Amino acid sequence: MSATIGVDRAPSVGASVRGLLRRAVRLREIQLLLAIAVVVALSAIAHPNFVSPGNISFMLADSVVTAVLATGQTIVVLAKGIDLSVAPILGIAAVVVGFPAQNHNLPILPAVGIVVVVGLVLGVGNGIFVSVSRIPPIIATLATLSVYGGLQFIIANGQEIVNIPNAYDALGNNDVVSGIPWILVIGVGIAVVVALFLRHTNLGRSIYAVGNNADAAHRSGIRVQRVIFLTYVLSGLLAGIAGLLYLCHTGSADSTTGTDSNVNLTSIAATLIGGTTLTGGRGGVVGSVIGAVFLSVALTAMVFARIPAIWEPAGVGLLILLAMVTDRHSSNLAARAHRHRQAGP
Amino acid sequence: MSQAHRRTVQDSRPRTPSVEADSGGEPSPGTPASGSTRYVVSHVSKAFNGAAVLHDVSAVFEPGQVHSLVGENGAGKSTLFKIMGGVYHPDAGELALGGERLSDLTPRSAMQKGVYLVPQEPTLMGHLSAAENLYVGTLPRRRLGFVVDWSRIHREAASYFERVGLDVDVETPARELSIAQQQLLECARALVHNCRVIMFDESTSPLTSHETEILFDLMRALRDEGLALGFISHRLDEVFEVSDHVTVLRDGRMVASAGRDEITRDELVTAMIGRPIGVRTRVRRTSDVTDRREVLRVDGLSSHSVFEDVSFSLTKHEVAGLAGLVGSGRTEIAETIFGLRRADAGEVFLEGEKLEHRTPRRCIDAGLIYLPEDRGRNGIFPDVDLTRNVTAGVIPGLPLRWGLISAAREEEEARESVARTSVRASSLGASINTLSGGNQQRAMFSRWLLAEPRVAIFDEPTRGVDIGAKDDIYDIISDLATSGLACLLISSDLEELALTCDRVLVIYEGRIVGEVRDEEVTTARLGELVVGGARP
Numbered sequence: 110m111s112a113t114i115g116v117d118r119a120p121s122v123g124a125s126v127r128g129l130l131r132r133a134v135r136l137r138e139i140q141l142l143l144a145i146a147v148v149v150a151l152s153a154i155a156h157p158n159f160v161s162p163g164n165i166s167f168m169l170a171d172s173v174v175t176a177v178l179a180t181g182q183t184i185v186v187l188a189k190g191i192d193l194s195v196a197p198i199l200g201i202a203a204v205v206v207g208f209p210a211q212n213h214n215l216p217i218l219p220a221v222g223i224v225v226v227v228g229l230v231l232g233v234g235n236g237i238f239v240s241v242s243r244i245p246p247i248i249a250t251l252a253t254l255s256v257y258g259g260l261q262f263i264i265a266n267g268q269e270i271v272n273i274p275n276a277y278d279a280l281g282n283n284d285v286v287s288g289i290p291w292i293l294v295i296g297v298g299i300a301v302v303v304a305l306f307l308r309h310t311n312l313g314r315s316i317y318a319v320g321n322n323a324d325a326a327h328r329s330g331i332r333v334q335r336v337i338f339l340t341y342v343l344s345g346l347l348a349g350i351a352g353l354l355y356l357c358h359t360g361s362a363d364s365t366t367g368t369d370s371n372v373n374l375t376s377i378a379a380t381l382i383g384g385t386t387l388t389g390g391r392g393g394v395v396g397s398v399i400g401a402v403f404l405s406v407a408l409t410a411m412v413f414a415r416i417p418a419i420w421e422p423a424g425v426g427l428l429i430l431l432a433m434v435t436d437r438h439s440s441n442l443a444a445r446a447h448r449h450r451q452a453g454p
Numbered sequence: 455m456s457q458a459h460r461r462t463v464q465d466s467r468p469r470t471p472s473v474e475a476d477s478g479g480e481p482s483p484g485t486p487a488s489g490s491t492r493y494v495v496s497h498v499s500k501a502f503n504g505a506a507v508l509h510d511v512s513a514v515f516e517p518g519q520v521h522s523l524v525g526e527n528g529a530g531k532s533t534l535f536k537i538m539g540g541v542y543h544p545d546a547g548e549l550a551l552g553g554e555r556l557s558d559l560t561p562r563s564a565m566q567k568g569v570y571l572v573p574q575e576p577t578l579m580g581h582l583s584a585a586e587n588l589y590v591g592t593l594p595r596r597r598l599g600f601v602v603d604w605s606r607i608h609r610e611a612a613s614y615f616e617r618v619g620l621d622v623d624v625e626t627p628a629r630e631l632s633i634a635q636q637q638l639l640e641c642a643r644a645l646v647h648n649c650r651v652i653m654f655d656e657s658t659s660p661l662t663s664h665e666t667e668i669l670f671d672l673m674r675a676l677r678d679e680g681l682a683l684g685f686i687s688h689r690l691d692e693v694f695e696v697s698d699h700v701t702v703l704r705d706g707r708m709v710a711s712a713g714r715d716e717i718t719r720d721e722l723v724t725a726m727i728g729r730p731i732g733v734r735t736r737v738r739r740t741s742d743v744t745d746r747r748e749v750l751r752v753d754g755l756s757s758h759s760v761f762e763d764v765s766f767s768l769t770k771h772e773v774a775g776l777a778g779l780v781g782s783g784r785t786e787i788a789e790t791i792f793g794l795r796r797a798d799a800g801e802v803f804l805e806g807e808k809l810e811h812r813t814p815r816r817c818i819d820a821g822l823i824y825l826p827e828d829r830g831r832n833g834i835f836p837d838v839d840l841t842r843n844v845t846a847g848v849i850p851g852l853p854l855r856w857g858l859i860s861a862a863r864e865e866e867e868a869r870e871s872v873a874r875t876s877v878r879a880s881s882l883g884a885s886i887n888t889l890s891g892g893n894q895q896r897a898m899f900s901r902w903l904l905a906e907p908r909v910a911i912f913d914e915p916t917r918g919v920d921i922g923a924k925d926d927i928y929d930i931i932s933d934l935a936t937s938g939l940a941c942l943l944i945s946s947d948l949e950e951l952a953l954t955c956d957r958v959l960v961i962y963e964g965r966i967v968g969e970v971r972d973e974e975v976t977t978a979r980l981g982e983l984v985v986g987g988a989r990p
Contacts, residue, residue, distance in 0.1 A: 309858035314842065314849050321835040328794065328824065328832055329846040329901070330815035391837050 137384035140435070141399045145406050152410045159413055162288050170282075172405035173296035174199075174355045178372055179379035179397040180303045181347030186380055187307070188340045189320045189389030190239065190246040195348040195376050197257035198231045200367035202352025204261060207270035207362040210277060217276045224349040231257055232345015236338035250341075258368050265364035273360050281357025292358055299350070300398045307393060316340060320389030371422060378425050379404055382432040404428065491517045491552055491568065491650035491682050493538065498547030500533055500706075507533045508706045510547070515651060515682040520673060522685045522693045525703035525726055526946060531686045532574065534703070535653045538684070539571030540564035551651065562591070569651045570644035574659075576636035580629030584620075584639055585611035587628050588646050614642040618672055634665035641672060652676065653684035658692055659781045670696050688779045690719060690985050702726055723981045727948060745770050747805075749940040750822070750909045752791060755800030760786045761964035764800070768909060768940040773931060775951040775958035776944045777980050783964040784944045785827055788911045792817050792824035804909065818847060821908035825898055825915060827944070833898050834886050841868040841882045844900045871900040875930055892923025899930055910934065913944045928954050948977040948984070960984055 383400030385392025540559035793812030
């Protein structure tokens, strides 16, 4: 009896004991924070300006769009899916509110409503193809990447947004208090909401279960396809919001916004670097957000090191590979598979 | 590998085209088997994750004989075949084929040496043609060595197909073949590779009796050609029909081995079940319980070609057993009741109320739960901690605080539930993968207890757990029944059913063929019923 848990442990102790999963995630987050510290330290030695308040604020603000996209991507990946269409969803949201904002001074509140609706609708499209038509997510969202990308072209119609109202610019670039930009506050707020959602709501918990073992989830009474559907809806919603943040932060948008800067890749990179695994059920948004910050810091460091910008995509790719190689879990998986081959069932 | 023998092997077979003529020394179909084909297994032991599956088993597979392995599920029959076929490596003991010691056997090297295992489920490549499946891995090529010689493959495949009695076009995709045809194709594959030892692992369990006869005719023909054949079946009739020699395994040990004519059916059943009955007293009896309201009624449930017209009911406080061979439809019946499969006909009532459009969620909410047979695949969330594994069945009902699931109160619920089933773990935060099989299964019971069921279906609840945990699980089931739960216990372990059940329904090929209750529930009686109905 004494060895039985629930008998010999006080609740307070139990509450403080976190699962191996969470411990592993925390470890990953710490690894990432250390990596950020190393990059910052090295860059600061070479270029003291790197740690100026202005640059730090810039790097953090710059990571918000990626971070918001990555939270959506993380939700999808946790349920063992992938969303390759976040780039044009971001782009469509940016141009759909960008033109009326530029030409008719559309106020910011309706703009928020519009990007939310746009994101939800496009996310519902992905969800239908994946969970109703049962098209493998990589194919379904690759197809909608093209469809949505085409829509963005049609909507933008060759025009460009170069001039946004002050309210938008303030949201994207002004500080709440000195050194803390509005966009950073919004990004952190979204991350906190999504993190709570994943850990403390019915749907969030079901997402982990589905990603971990869809069959067991089904047998536990979870409506698996409905959960998968909703992950794409949420990813679309967050991509739509990211589109508005992008518009506010950069002050521009056109027919290839999102796809040209390859935000699909960076959203997946931040998710994977943050420790969420493509095999599903493992990871979380906190890691993804730190992953986004890490990407921003590393890419800025490249600029400071005078590495030409054309190296940026290669850098992102290498960071993904580096993250995979150092991922404790993926090496564990390999070891487990190896043992399995040797030992049988 | 003597030339002389190569010739005798070739000569003893009906005329089939030689495929080794111009393959230029590479491993190819037709590499002959070695010397004699006597396959000797001596003192083989094997354990998985510390649980012994085979212990010091020896057997000889003689050329010109069909040698059958019989035993209950988990006795180690398939494991022995897999070791002989190079799928697993033995922890101890030796294998020898025709005097040559076989070490570090792999499925490929076993085939090259002349040993072929026809697996439980044929493992053909569905989109490749039947002919290509014969040669896959060693496709014969044209002289220069680059281009696959399709005309030769098709020509030769046709002659092998004829030899095994497979009447299909050689270009038919393998996925269009019936299971029986796939079995024959597997035999042809063994012959293409000149195998002299062929093992059939429960090959007949998915076959109809007519298809079984065709397979048996082929087995007899191969035996008469001097091949050594191994055979596993749960149907004792089949074993007696086709075997020359029978070896009985029980709990990984060889308990009997005799010629077919030297052992009777009764002796075989006794050897299989073996353990002296009555050492453990029966866990419980409910004859003294007065409240015997009907809780679950299953009425005329059918699923085409899986099971038919299954009707039974469960009352409060009752543990009913469902006995039957693997493949008899037991699990499918349970999954249909629980809404995992669609029924073609029939209804399920819970306390008089019809359960319509059954899904797992609706069943759980109505108070019906199902503990699946394959814990690893259908039960646990491997990377998730114990708490969340335990609460997974009741996520919508978890305690909320400010609209969010309260981690502390959720842990409290999980804690109480795992205490009820005595899960032993370092903490609630431990990943379920770190627990032993028995503790994982206790955790699965905890999960379902949280759902506060009125009816529980337990499918092989003690599979893959150690003896101590088994007894605990019997106690848990018994306590649940005492507290009023109606339980349906599906098990291949007849002793388990005899120990825990108040009555047992026996299912054979998808139909309920018998019901025994109270004092009639004995392993001997059940053993008779599960292998083919009551015998005079």
